[in-house]
Structure formats: structure tokens, C-alpha cells
């Protein structure tokens with residue numbers, strides 16, 4: 047970090063990028079530069095070129111790093127407050143800065159009111175990612191301050207004729223659909239008002255000037271590390287300024303900051319890359335591995351999950367039958383899904399009563415866990431700690447523990463309500479039973495689910511009920527953190543009815559994410575493509591299930607299902623008791639093939655290769671090893687997929703196919719393409735492993 051006191055300008059530098067801010071005359075912090083590397087002197091020159099206001103209607107020149115209400119500011123504010131006397135505008139006074147190796151903190155205070163704010167910037171060593179967050183403090187000498195909005199950060203990109211945004215949208219069974227659209231001259235809001243990250247939008251956004259491609263062009267992208275409601279507002283004004291501000295909570299919430307209290311936002315991380323969307327994804331993946339995930343070096347086990355095979359029809363004999371077949375396939379972790387506890391015979395009852403169902407598991411979970419281990423697998427269990435069925439002993443004992451509002455219905459979704467884990471008693475209860483469960487059975491893996499959004503999110507009797515929107519998510523984090531600290535071998539999969547909770551916040555305390563309940567391999571290609579924009583293959587849970595697929599009724603060959611699921615952390619979720627001997631044999635061979643390839647897939651660097659629209663493929667490189675997965679869902683008569691040109695090979699090197707022994711000059715792989723042994727017809731796929739020989 048460099049500081050120019052004369053110009054009151056700070057410069058942060060990563061390996062291939064730099065970021066500069068300065069203090070304006072009114073002591074607000076202004077954006078200067080985010081992009082290619084600049085020297086301090088160059089950044090100062092950029093700062094001096096700030097465009098003058100266009101008219102008397104546009105008084106503030108430049109872009110605030112954390113815009114407030116007050117002065118001639120008319121864009122979306124990042125920080126909105128109301129003081130006890132009704133004043134809303136903020137006027138800053140610079141209160142110093144401090145910095146250590148990676149972090150810069152710029153301190154501001156209001157000129158009149160007891161409000162202090164710190165803008166935090168951190169560039170973790172070796173990355174170009176800038177982590178930004180904000181702390182707001184009400185020093186211990188005034189009245190409460192109402193916080194109407196407190197974003198983590200606002201971002202700005204250079205003035206260009208046009209910008210395009212890439213974002214992820216979808217719904218249940220169709221998460222992570224990548225959309226690219228021109229940024230309109232307007233305010234565009236990406237948000238979740240659901241109390242979870244959501245299937246419908248993911249808190250990631252990439253902006254380019256419309257010319258970037260997979261492997262070329264400047265891309266500015268940001269990702270919010272938060273697993274509850276959130277909002278990102280992108281603003282392009284008629285004069286070409288393009289900015290966005292984002293943070294936790296959605297519009298309309300407020301909370302009271304008591305004297306002596308501090309509010310800290312989650313991290314909103316930003317990344318500039320000059321090598322297209324592919325290089326942005328690779329840099330994000332590197333950051334997730336290096337600075338977010340708890341155990342990035344671990345190879346994710348091949349898991350089996352019982353959900354699609356049994357639904358709620360879970361019992362000891364059925365699970366043992368599945369476990370025996372799973373072990374024979376080479377599965378390393380056996381996970382019993384929903385249905386093992388309470389009166390959980392359907393989605394109507396039992397949620398909240400976390401003791402094994404006495405009819406289905408007469409001797410508890412002990413015998414199942416022991417047999418799974420004897421079969422050489424680890425044992426995992428599904429839980430949904432944030433939810434309750436009204437038809438449960440828990441709800442009958444604590445009807446006031448759920449989110450609810452006086453004089454309002456309690457809207458049920460999937461026959462369940464949301465527990466208010468912002469309540470210390472409810473959170474303590476959740477931690478206690480989870481801790482007991484994990485301890486008693488040495489559970490290796492929890493699949494932590496959350497199958498509905500918040501509604502009637504009230505907290506009757508609490509003076510500041512909107513706090514629950516933040517407090518609930520923080521309680522989830524605290525429980526996970528405590529469990530992990532007390533049970534170092536425990537691994538956690540994040541799930542919210544499929545991919546409703548994938549974000550950098552949850553990934554800091556989980557090991558993988560269930561990306562979607564849609565296990566149809568054709569649909570999955572698109573879901574996985576969107577997921578891979580930000581999140582690495584290592585964290586993407588992907589199962590092979592039955593054909594026809596239960597969600598889409600599409601029939602696909604086993605090999606195609608496996609090859610698509612191999613692009614992440616492979617799992618199997620089909621009803622193995624119904625698979626034929628031939629299918630089981632082929633599945634065992636495919637599991638073995640995945641194990642040969644997974645170091646490269648899970649720990650390597652991905653290159654999304656696109657063919658002619660018929661063929662989609664990803665190449666992973668790890669040291670001298672390459673894995674290519676190629677999928678061809680359908681093709682018309684006479685149309686062969688165009689050759690698949692690899693991206694991550696050297697022209698002057700030679701590559702050997704690890705399975706066939708054939709050798710390929712790198713130049714041909716780059717310019718002529720990789721020969722693919724695709725079977726005829728629809729749903730064709732290939733897995734190719736290459737080793738660089740020289």
C-alpha cells in the first residue's frame with residue numbers, strides 16, 4: 047500500500063492490478079482507479095483529471111467509495127442513516143488512516159454527530175482480489191442512530207461508451223443461469239429478499255465494456271460474502287459513469303445502532319482481470335482456495351446420498367442395502383438424507399425433533415454408522431437446523447421461536463416455518479443438538495439444508511426486530527464455526543433446497559455446495575457453467591442419478607451422467623438397488639476413472655472450451671496433467687461437433703493420452719483440435735486425460 051500525503055491518495059497493488067482512492071476537499075473518500083497497474087505518480091495524475099460537474103444539476107464530481115445522503119449526491123447511497131433529531135445527511139471529517147501489510151483502514155467521522163465509519167481494504171497476498179468492508183460505530187456518547195442502509199462497498203469502472211453485465215439468475219431446479227445484458231442507463235437491482243442467498247440471483251456480478259470474451263478483454267467482477275438477504279444496485283448515469291454498491295439486507299430494513307455499538311458488514315470482494323471471463327473465474331477460484339475455504343488442499347470424497355433413491359422412506363435396512371452397493375462402486379462417504387428423525391414420514395411433520403426415528407432405526411443410528419465404516423466409507427447425515435414443522439414437538443414447546451408477526455398469518459412453505467436463530471435461546475438449542483449428534487456418532491459430514499425463504503420475519507417483543515435478518519445469518523455462521531472448531535474432522539455441505547445458498551460467506555465454513563436439485567445432466571451443463579464463473583469445481587457437489595431423470599423425465603446414458611457430474615465433486619444419488627449388474631459394473635469403472643482424474647479437476651485450473659454450439663467442454667490443468675470433459679447433448683444429422691481446440695497446452699510440447707497411449711503435438715491440440723472418441727447419437731460425452739511429456 048502506498049500513500050501520497052500531498053494528494054491524500056492511497057494506492058493498493060496486486061500482482062497485475064492496482065486500486066487507488068483519495069480524499070476529496072470535503073473529506074469524503076473518492077474512487078480514483080481500478081484496473082491495470084499504475085504507479086503512485088500515475089494514479090495522482092488520474093485523480094487530477096476528475097471531470098467537472100456537467101451542470102448545476104450535477105454538483106458532485108467523481109464517485110464516492112461509500113456514498114452517503116447529503117450534499118449534491120443523487121445516486122444510490124451506500125450508507126443511509128437517521129440521527130435522533132431527524133437529520134439524515136452526513137458530512138465527513140477525515141479521522142486518519144492506518145495500514146499493515148495487507149490492510150488499509152480509512153477512518154471518517156461525522157462533523158457534528160457521533161458517527162464513525164471505517165472503510166476497510168485488504169488485498170490478500172498474491173491475489174488481485176480487493177476485499178472491502180465497512181464498520182460503522184456509534185461512539186459511547188450519544189443517542190441511538192438508525193441505520194437505513196449500510197453497504198460493504200461501492201465500486202466504479204472507467205468511463206466507457208457502454209458496459210455489459212454478467213450475472214446469475216434462475217430458480218429452484220434452474221440455478222446459476224448466466225445472463226449477459228447491456229447495462230442500461232438506470233439503476234439495476236440484483237437482490238435476495240428471502241433471508242438466504244437465493245436460487246434466483248447470486249451475489250456475483252461481472253462488468254465489461256461489451257467486448258470481453260472467454261479468454262480476452264477487461265472484466266471487473268465482485269462477489270459478496272453473505273448468506274442472507276442482500277442487495278447490489280448497479281447505476282449507469284446518462285454521463286457514462288458506471289458504479290455499483292452492495293451489501294447485506296434488502297431495502298426497507300433498518301436497525302438501531304445503540305451508543306457504544308459497532309456494525310460490521312460482510313466482505314464485498316472485487317477483482318479486475320485483463321484476460322476475459324475465463325481468467326476472472328480462474329483468479330476467483332484461486333482466491334476461494336487460498337483465502338476462503340477451510341480445507342482447500344483436501345480432495346473431496348466420492349459420496350453417495352440417499353435422497354433421490356428413497357425420498358422420506360429411510361430406514362436402517364434400506365440404507366444398509368444402498369451402503370453395500372455404494373461401497374462396491376468405490377464410494378468413500380455415505381450420506382443419509384432427510385427422513386431419519388422424529389415423525390418425519392413426509393415433509394409435513396417432524397422437522398425440529400432431531401432424534402432418530404425409533405421405528406426406522408430401532409437401535410438409533412449407531413448400527414448404520416458402524417456398518418458404513420466397516421464398509422470403508424465415512425458417514426454423513428442430512429440436517430435442517432433453521433427450520434421446524436408446526437407438527438413437531440419442538441414447535442409445540444416453542445411456538446414463539448419462529449419468525450412471526452403479531453396479528454399475521456405464519457405462512458408455511460413445504461409445511462415448515464423458519465426458526466429465528468437470532469434468538470440466543472434458539473441458537474443455543476440448535477448448536478447443542480448438532481454438537482451432541484456429531485459427537486455421539488462421530489459424524490464426518492453434515493449436509494446443512496434450508497428449504498424455504500423467510501416470511502413474516504418479525505420478532506414480537508423485540509425493540510429492534512429487523513436485526514434478525516442479519517442476526518440469523520450470523521448465528522448460522524457461529525454455529526458452523528463452533529462445530530468445526532470442536533470437531534476438526536467434520537466437513538459440511540451447504541444446501542438450501544438445491545443451490546439456494548452458495549456464496550463466499552458460506553464457503554468460509556463449508557467444504558462444498560449442493561448446486562441444484564436438478565440432476566438432469568443436460569440441464570446441469572448450464573447450471574455448472576454458471577456456477578463455475580465464481581466457484582471452483584472442488585466445491586460443486588454433482589450427483590449421478592437415475593434415468594429417466596425424476597425432474598425432467600429425460601433418459602440419458604450412465605456414461606453421460608457420470609461425465610457431466612465429474613466436472614465437480616462427484617456423488618451418486620440414484621437408487622442403486624434398481625441398477626442392473628451391468629450398470630453397477632460400468633458405474634464402478636467410471637468412479638475409478640474419476641478418481642484417476644479428480645486431482646486435476648478438483649485442484650487444477652479450468653478453461654471453459656466452447657465448441658460449435660453442439661459441444662461444450664472444460665479443460666483442467668494441474669502441473670503436467672490435463673483432463674478434458676466434453677459433452678454433446680444432441681446433434682443434427684450430418685453435423686459433427688467442430689474440433690475442440692485446447693486452451694492450456696504449449697505448442698512446442700507433446701502430450702500423451704493416459705488411457706490410449708496416443709501422443710499429440712501441442713500445436714495440433716491448439717490449432718487443429720483434440721480427437722474425441724464420441725459415441726454416435728445424442729448424449730455423447732468423453733473424458734480425456736493427457737500428460738505433458740516434454
Ligand code: DGJ
Pocket residue numbers: 353383384428495497541542543544560562563
Ligand atoms: C432439498 C435438498 O436439495 C435435497 O437434496 C434433499 O436434501 C431435500 N431437501 C430433503 O428434504
